[in-house]
Every structure is written in structure tokens, then in C-alpha cells.
Amino acid sequence: MTGLIHDSVDSLAALIPDGAKIAVPADYTGVAMELTRAMIRRGVRDLYMVCLPVTGLQGDMLIGAGAVKTNETSAVTLGEFGGAPRFQAGIGDGSLTIKDATCPAIHAGIQAAQKGIPYMPLRGMIGSDVLANRDDWKVAQNPFSEEEDPIVLLPAIKPDFALIHAKKADRHGNVFIGIRREVMALAGASRQTLVTVEEIVDGNLLRDDTTATGTLPALYVGGVAEARQGAWPLAFWEEYPTDEAHMASYVAAARSPEGFQSYVDQYVTGGARAAAAE
Amino acid sequence: MTDFPSPDEIRTEELLITIIARLVEGCRLVSCGASSPIPGGGCLLARQQSGGAMQVNVLGSRLNNLMTNGGVELFDWAAQGRLDAFFLGGGQIDGQANINLVGVGDYPQAKIRWPGSFGSAYLYFLVPRVILFREEHTRRVFVDKVDFISTPGTSDPEVYRTGGPYALVSPLCQMGFDKVRKKFHLVSVHPGHTVEEVLDNTGFAIDVPDHVPETVLPDRATLNIIRQQISLEIAETYPRFAAKVFPEAVNAA
Numbered sequence: 001m002t003g004l005i006h007d008s009v010d011s012l013a014a015l016i017p018d019g020a021k022i023a024v025p026a027d028y029t030g031v032a033m034e035l036t037r038a039m040i041r042r043g044v045r046d047l048y049m050v051c052l053p054v055t056g057l058q059g060d061m062l063i064g065a066g067a068v069k070t071n072e073t074s075a076v077t078l079g080e081f082g083g084a085p086r087f088q089a090g091i092g093d094g095s096l097t098i099k100d101a102t103c104p105a106i107h108a109g110i111q112a113a114q115k116g117i118p119y120m121p122l123r124g125m126i127g128s129d130v131l132a133n134r135d136d137w138k139v140a141q142n143p144f145s146e147e148e149d150p151i152v153l154l155p156a157i158k159p160d161f162a163l164i165h166a167k168k169a170d171r172h173g174n175v176f177i178g179i180r181r182e183v184m185a186l187a188g189a190s191r192q193t194l195v196t197v198e199e200i201v202d203g204n205l206l207r208d209d210t211t212a213t214g215t216l217p218a219l220y221v222g223g224v225a226e227a228r229q230g231a232w233p234l235a236f237w238e239e240y241p242t243d244e245a246h247m248a249s250y251v252a253a254a255r256s257p258e259g260f261q262s263y264v265d266q267y268v269t270g271g272a273r274a275a276a277a278e
Numbered sequence: 279m280t281d282f283p284s285p286d287e288i289r290t291e292e293l294l295i296t297i298i299a300r301l302v303e304g305c306r307l308v309s310c311g312a313s314s315p316i317p318g319g320g321c322l323l324a325r326q327q328s329g330g331a332m333q334v335n336v337l338g339s340r341l342n343n344l345m346t347n348g349g350v351e352l353f354d355w356a357a358q359g360r361l362d363a364f365f366l367g368g369g370q371i372d373g374q375a376n377i378n379l380v381g382v383g384d385y386p387q388a389k390i391r392w393p394g395s396f397g398s399a400y401l402y403f404l405v406p407r408v409i410l411f412r413e414e415h416t417r418r419v420f421v422d423k424v425d426f427i428s429t430p431g432t433s434d435p436e437v438y439r440t441g442g443p444y445a446l447v448s449p450l451c452q453m454g455f456d457k458v459r460k461k462f463h464l465v466s467v468h469p470g471h472t473v474e475e476v477l478d479n480t481g482f483a484i485d486v487p488d489h490v491p492e493t494v495l496p497d498r499a500t501l502n503i504i505r506q507q508i509s510l511e512i513a514e515t516y517p518r519f520a521a522k523v524f525p526e527a528v529n530a531a
Binding site for chain 2: 026028029053054073074075076077079080083084087088091092094100101102103104105106111122123124126127128129130131133144147148149150151177180181182183184185238244251264
């Protein structure tokens with residue numbers, strides 16, 4: 001390990017203690033799947049998982065592995081591959097505590113933390129069972145209105161770790177995120193951001209406007225490790241598409257706890273991942 | 279004379295894309311959400327027909343992405359009043375246009391659990407034309423009362439609300455919604471289906487006018503645009519959908 005650069009993804013995963021509050025992004029942002037597998041290998045437990053604003057395979061696998069105690073999310077879905085089987089099972093047997101949200105409410109909570117303020121007001125939600133089941137959300141009168149104008153207040157969401165996968169980082173720990181600006185909010189709200197990248201490059205991404213405008217500065221970053229094909233089997237930006245055959249095999253396997261366990265044995269703790277990704 | 283294909287030449291998906299394009303006509307900015315290939319296709323068709331007046335944001339697309347400030351920007355558009363139309367589905371939709379995207383049975387330990395509410399609890403309040411869309415028209419979807427309100431169809435007068443249900447589109451029919459009476463009404467029934475079939479498969483009461491027109495099919499030119507152009511545009515974001523519905527276009531490309 002040199003500075004923020006770790007030699008392995010497992011070394012990055014070792015930073016996350018049991019009980020940590022983690023924040024994970026939607027698939028289009030860049031999901032750190034190799035780090036997710038490393039977390040399952042390490043056997044992390046009792047996580048509070050916040051999804052900005054939804055999750056898919058990453059959340060389903062962490063839930064299936066028993067790593068997640070509480071999940072705050074607007075949805076868990078495998079998209080074109082259907083419902084998330086281990087999430088559904090965790091809800092069904094009551095082992096997973098769910099805090100259902102709506103996408104902009106999670107964005108608002110993250111933005112409040114990014115700005116260092118206690119809460120953010122947001123339109124909508126009044127009269128929904130989403131709001132009715134969130135005793136941590138409040139409805140207040142808009143103090144600037146003469147008329148009755150109720151508005152929802154969302155408390156700041158302050159994760160210990162944001163986990164993302166990105167295209168490249170330099171050796172100082174600056175990370176290129178491109179157009180995915182939600183990473184800035186996520187990283188600003190979180191105590192530290194752990195990043196896997198397709199490659200570690202020479203130079204400094206902050207020196208040139210064309211890269212600096214899409215760069216998460218190292219000051220937010222807690223650690224970086226190289227993981228080529230690190231979002232596999234999910235699609236990653238325009239770099240590679242979803243491994244559709246693999247996703248279909250996951251969905252089939254994860255229907256039962258035994259099937260999920262044999263998937264983990266094969267692709268997480270076993271050596272099949274490297275062969276399948278290459 | 280406009281050339282109309284016969285009903286059996288037209289796939290259901292193509293008809294639904296055509297109806298959705300009509301419903302967003304005149305909008306300046308429209309977006310579809312997650313898991314929405316048919317609404318996405320409808321928006322792209324409407325844009326083509328608008329001659330450049332309409333902007334379309336397809337969530338998950340690179341070529342039809344209009345956001346440069348992260349995933350939150352769509353929600354900011356809605357609150358700013360810029361977003362004219364959006365689409366919502368629902369595991370259950372009831373007669374008062376309440377939507378349930380969460381599950382069946384007691385919350386939280388639902389008997390059947392769906393993905394979750396996504397942005398519905400917000401966008402339904404702020405987007406003037408929310409088009410409710412389901413590919414399944416049955417009594418298990420269109421229920422008298424939803425088990426969980428992900429987002430309500432109507433709100434009390436003191437609640438800030440610039441948006442709400444504008445239409446409901448299914449493989450059987452198109453409906454409209456009256457916000458004052460809090461009730462759906464039948465607008466048209468698709469060729470090959472009947473009012474009785476709609477009523478038999480709908481679990482809530484709807485208003486049925488004396489004369490219910492048949493849904494107008496896409497003309498030949500529109501069908502060609504859907505098959506030759508829209509098919510490939512939507513394939514970028516929904517390859518599995520495009521391969522299933524438009525195998526000719528996808529294979530030729």
C-alpha cells in the first residue's frame with residue numbers, strides 16, 4: 001500500500017467494520033462488485049446499507065450473504081432480469097429491516113449531509129404509506145408561506161463509507177467519475193469513499209480541466225484499489241456490457257438459500273470469477 | 279388517404295408505443311423511468327413526430343440522456359416545473375389512482391414483495407401528465423384498494439400538487455382520470471377487445487360513456503418509423519426487449 005492506493009481489493013474491504021453505514025449507487029453510476037465479493041469473503045455483518053437511490057445485484061448479494069441488517073432504499077431490482085430474490089426472501093422472513101424511501105428523498109438526505117445541514121425539505125410524499133412508515137421523517141409548515149403549506153423534511157444521511165467503481169484513478173487518489181455527478185454528493189456526504197478502478201494511471205487528474213471537471217478529489221477518498229472488470233457481471237459505463245448469461249444464472253441460483261450459497265462458493269470464495277470475467 | 283395496416287399486422291407493443299406518443303404530444307420535456315421500454319419507445323416516437331420541438335430523456339441511456347448533474351437532476355426538473363410527462367406502473371393500481379409498487383399483504387413483511395416505490399412518491403405530485411402504464415390488465419393489478427400507497431392519486435387541497443394521473447394505458451384500453459370525482463373513465467378500447475372484457479378484468483368501478491370508440495391504430499408510416507427507427511433507438515437501453523419485439527430490425531442492424 002502506497003498512500004491511498006491499496007494492493008488488493010480485499011485490503012480495501014478490510015477497512016469496513018461490522019455495523020458500518022455504507023452507501024452504494026445505482027447500476028448506472030458504477031457498482032464496485034469485486035469489492036462486494038471481497039466484503040462477503042471477509043464476512044462483514046450488520047451493515048446499514050443506503051442505496052442512492054436504488055440497488056440491484058450488489059444489494060441482493062450482500063443481503064443474501066447476511067451482511068445487511070437494515071436497508072434504506074427506493075427499490076431493489078435486477079431490472080430486465082426480474083425481482084431480487086434474496087431481498088424478497090429477507091423481507092419475507094423478517095430478517096431484513098427495510099426503510100422504504102423514494103428516490104429524491106434519498107438524494108435530499110445525502111445532499112443535506114453534503115452541505116453539512118441537518119435536513120432538507122422536499123415536495124411530494126404527503127399521503128403516501130412511504131411517509132407514514134418513516135418515523136424519522138417529519139412534515140412541517142413552510143415557514144415562508146402565509147398559507148397552509150405542509151412540506152416533508154428529510155434528515156441528513158451520513159454514511160461511514162461510500163463504495164463505488166470508476167474508470168481510473170491517479171496515484172494521488174484522485175478518481176475520474178466523468179458525468180456521474182451523484183458521486184460528488186455521495187462522497188461529500190460520506191466520511192470516506194472507497195473506490196475500485198479499472199486502472200491506476202500516472203499523472204494528476206486535477207491538473208487538466210478536461211479530466212478535473214469529472215474528478216472526485218482525493219480528499220474525499222479513503223482508499224483505492226485496481227480491479228479490472230471490477231463491476232462484472234454488471235455493465236460499466238460504456239466500458240463493457242452486462243454479462244447477461246451470468247445474470248440469468250445468478251437469478252436461477254439465488255431463488256433458494258442453498259442455490260445462493262453454491263453461487264457464493266463458486267464465484268465469491270472460489271476462483272470462478274476471474275475465469276468468467278476474462 | 280392515410281394507409282392503415284390491419285389490426286393483426288400490428289403487435290400490441292407497437293400499438294402501446296403509438297398511444298403513448300399521442301398522450302405526450304405537445305410536451306417540451308418528457309422522461310421515462312426505470313424498466314420502461316414501451317414508454318421510452320413512445321417518447322422517442324413523439325419526439326420524431328414533433329420535428330425537434332420535444333426533448334426526451336431515457337433513463338439509463340447514453341444517446342438520449344439530458345442530465346449532466348447526476349441522477350437527482352430529473353427530480354429537480356420536476357420540482358422546477360420543467361418536466362411535462364412521466365410514466366408510472368404499479369403492482370397494484372386502484373380506482374382512486376393510488377399506486378402500489380411495494381407489495382401484497384401487510385407491510386413490511388409482505389407476502390409478495392416488489393422492488394419498491396422508486397421516484398413515484400414525488401414525481402406523481404409534480405409532473406402534470408403522469409401516464410399510468412401496465413402490460414397486464416387483470417383484477418390482480420387493477421384492484422379496488424391498494425395494499426400499500428406508494429403514492430396517492432389525489433391530495434387534499436392544502437398539499438402542493440402540480441401533477442397527477444393523466445391517463446391509464448393497458449393492452450386492452452385507454453382510460454382518463456377525473457381528479458374531482460376521483461374516478462377513471464373509459465376513453466377507447468383497442469381493436470379486438472370489448473368494453474365487457476375491460477370491465478371483467480378491472481377490479482374497480484369506472485365510468486363508461488354511451489359510445490366507446492375503438493383505439494385508432496398507427497398508420498403505415500408511423501408503423502414503419504417504429505419498426506425501422508424507434509426499435510433501434512430503444513435497443514440501446516433495452517436490448518432484450520428490442521430483440522424480442524423487433525427481431526427483424528435488431529438482426530438487420
